[in-house]
Amino acid sequence: xxxxKNKLNPPKILVLxxxxxxxxxxxxxxxxxxxxxxxxxxxxxxxxxxxxxxxVTGLVVVDTGDxxxxxxxxxxxxxxxxxxxxxxTFATLLFLLLGKKISLKERLLLKEAFNxxxxxxxxxxxxxxxxxxxxxEIIGGLILSIRFSFDMPVGKAIYYGFFHSxxxxxxxxxxxxxxxxGLTEYVxxxxxxxxxxxxxxxxxxxxxxxxxxxxxxxxxxLSVHSKIVLTTTLILTVGATFLIFLFEYGNSKTIxxxxxxxxxxxxxxQAVTPRTAGSNTLPIGxxxxxxxxxxxxxxxxxxxxxxxxxGIKITTFALLVATMWSQIRGKEDxxxxxxxxxxxxxxxxxxxxxxxxxIVIFVTFVLSITEQGHxxxxxxxxxxxxxxxxxxxxxxxxxxxPGGRLVIILTMFAGRLGPLTIAFAITxxxxxxxxxxxxxxxxxx
Numbered sequence: 482x483x484x485x486k487n488k489l490n491p492p493k494i495l496v497l498x499x500x501x502x503x504x505x506x507x508x509x510x511x512x513x514x515x516x517x518x519x520x521x522x523x524x525x526x527x528x529x530x531x532x533x534x535x536x537v538t539g540l541v542v543v544d545t546g547d548x549x550x551x552x553x554x555x556x557x558x559x560x561x562x563x564x565x566x567x568x569x570t571f572a573t574l575l576f577l578l579l580g581k582k583i584s585l586k587e588r589l590l591l592k593e594a595f596n597x598x599x600x601x602x603x604x605x606x607x608x609x610x611x612x613x614x615x616x617x618e619i620i621g622g623l624i625l626s627i628r629f630s631f632d633m634p635v636g637k638a639i640y641y642g643f644f645h646s647x648x649x650x651x652x653x654x655x656x657x658x659x660x661x662x663g664l665t666e667y668v669x670x671x672x673x674x675x676x677x678x679x680x681x682x683x684x685x686x687x688x689x690x691x692x693x694x695x696x697x698x699x700x701x702x703l704s705v706h707s708k709i710v711l712t713t714t715l716i717l718t719v720g721a722t723f724l725i726f727l728f729e730y731g732n733s734k735t736i737x738x739x740x741x742x743x744x745x746x747x748x749x750x751q752a753v754t755p756r757t758a759g760s761n762t763l764p765i766g767x768x769x770x771x772x773x774x775x776x777x778x779x780x781x782x783x784x785x786x787x788x789x790x791x792g793i794k795i796t797t798f799a800l801l802v803a804t805m806w807s808q809i810r811g812k813e814d815x816x817x818x819x820x821x822x823x824x825x826x827x828x829x830x831x832x833x834x835x836x837x838x839x840i841v842i843f844v845t846f847v848l849s850i851t852e853q854g855h856x857x858x859x860x861x862x863x864x865x866x867x868x869x870x871x872x873x874x875x876x877x878x879x880x881x882x883p884g885g886r887l888v889i890i891l892t893m894f895a896g897r898l899g900p901l902t903i904a905f906a907i908t909x910x911x912x913x914x915x916x917x918x919x920x921x922x923x924x925x926x
Contacts, residue, residue, distance in 0.1 A: 496898055499535060499564070503894075506531030506560045515553035522548075525886060532890045534560035536897035537789055539654025539759030539872020540863075542879050542886065546659035551640075557655060558647055564897070565651025565684070565789040566614060609695070610688045614650070621646035621680045628672040645760075649677045650684040652789040654759025654872035661879070664750075668736075668762040669743030674750050681758040682718070685784030686710055705820045706796060710785040713795040721752035721779055725772055734767035755779035757790040759872020766875045770858065773875070777862055780869040781837065791870030791896050793837045797830045804830075840868050844892050851884045852877065867892040 510527035513519045522530065526542050533540050534557045545557065626642030633641065641657055648655045656663055667673040683691065690707045697703065703711075726748035729735045736747040750762045755776045768776070783792015799817070804827055807815045815822040844864035849857065855877060863877045867889045881889060 499894070499898060502560065502563055503528070503531045503535045506535060506556060509556045510549075510553060512552075515550060515556060516548055517550050525883060529886050529890055530557065531560060532893050533872070534653065534655065535564035536870050536893040537561055537564045537651050537653040537791075538867065538870040538893045538896075539648075540867060540874055540878045540889065540893070541655070541661075541872075542881065544659055544661050545655050546657035554644065554657065558644060561648055561651050561653040561655065565653065566610065606688065606692060609692055613688070613691055613695070617680070617683060618643070618646050618650050621650060621676055624672065624676045628670070628676075645677065646680060649680040649758055649760060650789070652681060652684050652758045652784070652791075652870070654754070656760055661876075662764075663761040665762055665764060668747045668750070669739050671742075671746060674746045674762065677758075677760065678750060678753045681753050681756075682714065685756055685758075685788050685790040686714065687785030687788035689787050690785055705818050706786075708818045709796050709799045713799045714784070717756065717779065717782070717795065718749075718752055721755075721775060722749045724775055725751050728769050728772045728775070729763070732767070732769055735763045751776070752779070755871055755873060756782065756784045756795075757792055757869050757871040759866070761873060765873055773858060773862060776873065777865050780865045780871045780873070781841065783869050791868070793834050797833050800827060800830045801834060837868060840892065840895060841865050844868065844888060847888050848877075848885055851882055851888065852880070863889065864892065868896040870896045 507524065507527045507530075509515060510530055511521045511524055513521045515521055521527070522543070529540075529542050532538075545554065549557065622639075622643035624642070625645055626639045629638035629641045632638070644655075644657055647653075658664060658666070664673060664677070687710060689704075690710050693700075693703050693707045722745075726736070726744060729737070729748065730744065731737055736744040739747060747763055751768075751772075754760055756779050765773075765776075781792055782798045783794050784790030786794040786796050800815070800822060803817050803822070804815050807813075815827060841861070841864050844867065845857075845860045848860040848864060852860065859875045859877045862873070862875050865871075866873050870893060878889070
């Protein structure tokens with residue numbers, strides 16, 4: 482028994498933990514009480530939905546608002562909250578409530594779950610994460626509830642407000658509006674758009690960054706990591722908003738008929754949501770090809786490391802750009818915010834990016850075989866959305882064959898946990914070799 486426990490290192494425990502939560506969610510969603518028609522979902526559809534919720538993706542094969550009962554929606558919401566914060570966060574909360582001491586193994590799991598560099602202060606960080614999450618989701622829920630109360634009964638407005646607040650802060654993208662339409666009827670509503678954009682952005686910064694911003698009053702400093710996340714987030718948001726505004730300005734099916742203010746709000750929302758929330762105010766299938774390709778790039782990049790978002794993470798993207806720029810300028814070191822980045826970190830960034838590219842390419846290729854009669858853009862879009870745990874779709878998800886659904890399920894699972902496992906694997910202590918091979922030169926470029 483001791484040997485089995487020793488084999489369960491942090492990555493394996495995280496994988497098994499998420500798989501167990503998904504299985505429980507799947508079984509609950511197959512119950513008759515979970516759906517409006519009282520028949521429950523089929524096992525495959527329930528598995529797809531539970532995986533999408535736990536991996537905070539948002540891809541759906543059945544419409545959430547039209548299909549599920551309140552019980553089923555609450556199951557999805559619970560899976561989203563656990564998936565966004567991580568089951569180790571809730572396990573730590575339980576330990577703290579019971580007065581149990583957090584062991585070294587639990588601290589190692591927390592370090593892996595948050596993709597943190599050190600174990601110092603992890604328990605205090607978990608306490609703050611739970612507090613930050615509660616405060617942010619409550620504020621967002623109240624604002625959305627007040628706005629929804631103008632369109633629906635107060636009780637329903639409160640339920641909708643808090644559901645969408647939790648879903649979007651955790652970058653899940655599930656909505657209750659029905660008809661696979663997302664939030665398109667609120668495309669030019671500043672209360673909905675700005676509130677949800679704020680929730681998505683804050684959730685995507687990462688808890689380490691949020692904690693440093695909270696402590697900034699006392700410390701008056703931010704780490705290089707936080708500076709990169711904040712700067713890159715601002716650049717990508719502003720740049721993507723401008724490009725989508727430009728690409729869609731004359732598109733009569735998206736922002737074309739809206740006022741200038743409405744065009745800006747529609748562009749802003751669609752620039753924020755690919756990293757990596759998945760809710761939408763514009764019909765994805767009607768976007769121009771240039772906008773769709775831009776969204777694919779944004780989805781692949783994702784948001785902050787240690788956040789509720791997916792993708793290769795913006796720190797990885799920023800480091801790759803900085804490395805390229807240093808090589809072009811003939812510089813030996815890669816420097817960001819007056820700090821030299823060690824080669825080991827650069828190699829990690831390259832590894833994570835290549836793994837992501839291989840997964841997306843492979844899944845796109847498989848979908849082109851299993852799902853016939855669709856454009857290549859739809860396959861690439863679906864594969865990237867699943868890997869980056871975004872949840873945006875051009876309409877392919879509900880039409881997926883059983884084989885295609887299984888592929889997307891595995892992709893969402895790999896996208897949520899793969900980068901963590903990779904990061905842990907390449908930071909393990911390396912064995913010292915008795916000898917080193919002679920250097921070899923190859924031509925590059």
